[in-house]
Amino acid sequence: MKQLTALASALLAGSWTPLLWAAEAAKAEGGKLNMTAIIMFFTFVAVTLGITYWAASRTKSTKDFYAAGGGITGFQNGLAIAGDYMSAASFLGISSMVFAKGYDGLIYSIGWLVGWPIILFLMAEQLRNLGRYTFADIVSFRLSRVPIRTLSALGTLITVIFYLIAQMVGAGQLIRTLFGLPYESAVVIVGVLMILYVAFGGMLATTWVQIIKAVLLLTGASFIALGALNHVGFNFELFFRTAMESMKTSSLADHKAIIAGNKDIFAPGGLISDPVSAISLGMALMFGTAGLPHILMRFFTVSNAKEARKSVFYATGFIGYFYILTFIIGFGAVVLVAPNAQYVDAVKGTLMGGNNMAAIHMAHATGGDLFLGFISAVAFATILAVVSGLTLAGASAVSHDIYANAICGGNVDERKEIRISKYSALVIGVIAIFLGIQFEKQNVAFLVGLAFAIAASINFPLLILSIYWKGLTTRGALVGGFLGLVATITMVVLSKTVWVDVLGNKAPLFPYKDPALFSMTLAFFSCWLFSKLDGSDQAKAERNLFDAQAVRCETGIGASGATSH
Amino acid sequence: MNNDPQDAKLIERIQKNPKYTELVTKRSSFAWKLSITVLIIYYSFILVVAFAPKFLGTKIMEGSVISIGIPIGAGIILSAFLLTGIYVRRANSEFDDLTQQIKEETK
Numbered sequence: 125m126k127q128l129t130a131l132a133s134a135l136l137a138g139s140w141t142p143l144l145w146a147a148e149a150a151k152a153e154g155g156k157l158n159m160t161a162i163i164m165f166f167t168f169v170a171v172t173l174g175i176t177y178w179a180a181s182r183t184k185s186t187k188d189f190y191a192a193g194g195g196i197t198g199f200q201n202g203l204a205i206a207g208d209y210m211s212a213a214s215f216l217g218i219s220s221m222v223f224a225k226g227y228d229g230l231i232y233s234i235g236w237l238v239g240w241p242i243i244l245f246l247m248a249e250q251l252r253n254l255g256r257y258t259f260a261d262i263v264s265f266r267l268s269r270v271p272i273r274t275l276s277a278l279g280t281l282i283t284v285i286f287y288l289i290a291q292m293v294g295a296g297q298l299i300r301t302l303f304g305l306p307y308e309s310a311v312v313i314v315g316v317l318m319i320l321y322v323a324f325g326g327m328l329a330t331t332w333v334q335i336i337k338a339v340l341l342l343t344g345a346s347f348i349a350l351g352a353l354n355h356v357g358f359n360f361e362l363f364f365r366t367a368m369e370s371m372k373t374s375s376l377a378d379h380k381a382i383i384a385g386n387k388d389i390f391a392p393g394g395l396i397s398d399p400v401s402a403i404s405l406g407m408a409l410m411f412g413t414a415g416l417p418h419i420l421m422r423f424f425t426v427s428n429a430k431e432a433r434k435s436v437f438y439a440t441g442f443i444g445y446f447y448i449l450t451f452i453i454g455f456g457a458v459v460l461v462a463p464n465a466q467y468v469d470a471v472k473g474t475l476m477g478g479n480n481m482a483a484i485h486m487a488h489a490t491g492g493d494l495f496l497g498f499i500s501a502v503a504f505a506t507i508l509a510v511v512s513g514l515t516l517a518g519a520s521a522v523s524h525d526i527y528a529n530a531i532c533g534g535n536v537d538e539r540k541e542i543r544i545s546k547y548s549a550l551v552i553g554v555i556a557i558f559l560g561i562q563f564e565k566q567n568v569a570f571l572v573g574l575a576f577a578i579a580a581s582i583n584f585p586l587l588i589l590s591i592y593w594k595g596l597t598t599r600g601a602l603v604g605g606f607l608g609l610v611a612t613i614t615m616v617v618l619s620k621t622v623w624v625d626v627l628g629n630k631a632p633l634f635p636y637k638d639p640a641l642f643s644m645t646l647a648f649f650s651c652w653l654f655s656k657l658d659g660s661d662q663a664k665a666e667r668n669l670f671d672a673q674a675v676r677c678e679t680g681i682g683a684s685g686a687t688s689h
Numbered sequence: 690m691n692n693d694p695q696d697a698k699l700i701e702r703i704q705k706n707p708k709y710t711e712l713v714t715k716r717s718s719f720a721w722k723l724s725i726t727v728l729i730i731y732y733s734f735i736l737v738v739a740f741a742p743k744f745l746g747t748k749i750m751e752g753s754v755i756s757i758g759i760p761i762g763a764g765i766i767l768s769a770f771l772l773t774g775i776y777v778r779r780a781n782s783e784f785d786d787l788t789q790q791i792k793e794e795t796k
Contacts, residue, residue: 227745227756227758227759227762230758230759230762231738231762233762233766234731234734234762234765234766235731235735237765237766237769238727238730238731238765238769240769240773241723241724241727241769241772241773241776242724242727242728244773244776244777245720245721245723245724245727245776246720246724249780360755361753361754361755364754364755364759365754368754388743388746388756390746390754390755390756390758390759391742391743391745391746391756391758392738392742392745392746392758393742398739399736399739399740401739402735402736402738402739403732403735403736403739406731406732406735410731429780429785430780430781430785433776433777433780433781434777434781436773436777437770437773437774437777440769440770440773441770441773444766444767444769444770447766448763448766451762671700671704672696672697672700674713675700675703675704675709678709678712678713678716678788679703679709679712679788679791679792680788681699681703681792682696
């Protein structure tokens with residue numbers, strides 16, 4: 125542990141150097157250095173590191189490390205879930221999509237939100253009653269430990285790594301634009317901080333980082349939306365009419381295309397072109413959410429099923445409110461940002477700093493330099509919080525599923541398990557930094573879609589079938605999960621997003637952008653088929669265990685429960 | 690798991706308790722009904738987006754620029770929140786009370 129502490133402090137000391145150096149460099153080049161943003165960001169980092177220090181002193185058992193001791197309340201967990209879910213990509217991405225395309229942005233928001241009620245009705249309390257630290261606890265409840273844990277850990281790690289790369293690349297680009305920091309230093313700072321939060325503060329620190337970030341982001345976004353509506357005297361008719369008028373004179377390429385094509389910005393546009401794509405995308409958004417390991421893990425931090433249910437209720441409220449805000453911010457940017465030459469690169473026909481800067485410019489348009497600084501710092505904090513949640517989920521899959529259960533058969537010294545988890549967080553963090561730097565110039569937007577598709581095609585089918593279907597056997601789960609994984613990756617690689625846009629081939633071999641409709645169906649079907657065909661003694665024993673599992677699942681009797689603090 | 694004979698007996702007692710059957714039936718039918726409601730709302734919306742996008746562009750009234758797609762979208766978000774509220778309200782009172790009774794009766 126001492127080596128890890130020494131390493132961390134060295135990394136920590138090192139991470140400030142590029143920041144200060146960048147500050148100097150930006151000044152020397154006469155670049156605009158946003159001091160408010162930097163001061164606010166330093167404050168956020170100082171507070172969260174303080175929390176990490178406090179959390180480290182309270183993190184002793186595996187239950188503390190993975191589940192914050194099980195003592196998080198429903199309301200706190202609801203905020204933390206919202207914090208995990210409202211990434212910088214969704215804040216900047218959705219508001220920018222609304223800004224550039226109009227109504228289409230809302231279609232994505234709705235897809236991301238409707239997964240939540242499903243999680244509540246079918247999974248939240250079941251997760252709490254059957255699991256302890258990872259979703260593999262539930263899948264392997266009555267199925268064979270070693271292969272199922274390995275497969276679930278694989279599903280977790282692949283989802284986490286893809287999601288992490290997308291976040292890291294986004295972070296680097298965003299921070300370079302906002303703070304004038306070099307890309308590599310930005311990625312390193314994000315990576316080092318997330319390693320510190322996770323390795324030292326475990327779930328307790330990660331949870332509080334999420335809560336603080338959620339409050340900051342919701343407050344900031346509320347102010348931007350209020351500023352936009354205030355501009356038109358809170359008259360919605362006038363608000364949307366001004367947006368429509370403003371688009372006609374806009375010098376942005378996206379807006380020109382809308383006007384030239386005589387498109388309706390208040391109706392679905394060309395984003396979703398055919399029914400198969402629409403349904404496939406809908407499935408990936410909805411069921412992918414229900415299979416994201418860092419989200420599922422949050423249900424183990426509360427003390428019982430009651431609190432688990434409340435968490436989803438609050439989370440759905442916060443996330444839904446947030447999506448409505450991003451919609452207002454997007455149209456607000458059409459009103460306030462598009463006509464202002466200060467924010468527009470008229471030559472390129474994009475926004476200054478790139479097209480996903482709509483919300484950032486809106487902060488400046490509604491609240492000036494000080495508020496821009498605040499929102500920039502919040503965007504940075506948002507990235508940090510999301511990557512920390514992901515890293516913790518990945519580290520837990522390595523230490524709890526692979527090491528403690530698959531390798532050691534469940535008999536393991538808690539302190540050793542935590543140590544493995546901390547080192548795993550370090551390794552995952554280093555991999556994320558490395559890949560984040562490698563992928564700088566790549567278009568990585570598809571990785572988030574891929575992460576959702578994989579979560580929907582492996583993690584989700586395994587979970588839902590193991591909870592609800594008596595007939596599921598180890599063999600069925602393995603074949604189904606594995607085929608789901610292979611099918612998802614193959615279809616994404618052969619689709620336009622990778623085959624054409626990344627690999628530079630002429631035409632895609634798989635016609636749809638989202639594979640979820642096919643890969644998820646295949647996973648469910650093969651889980652069913654190969655379980656049905658499984659007549660082994662082991663399969664019989666596994667089916668016989670279902671009733672006992674159901675009792676615990678329904679009543680919580682025997683659940684790893686009561687708060688230890 | 691569950692090799693403990695003590696556990697096996699407890700599980701058998703719970704399964705024989707009529708309140709357990711009641712809990713399972715009520716809770717799962719309620720949960721599936723609500724899930725199907727969400728799926729119907731959402732996939733109806735997606736199918737309209739795919740097959741009749743123009744419909745969502747219909748104006749809410751003569752002379753307005755606001756399309757019905759905007760209140761419908763906001764309504765779906767609100768309905769998701771309300772449905773979670775409805776489930777939590779019933780589950781945290783009725784279902785949890787029933788669970789508590791089962792626990793006490795089968796101690």
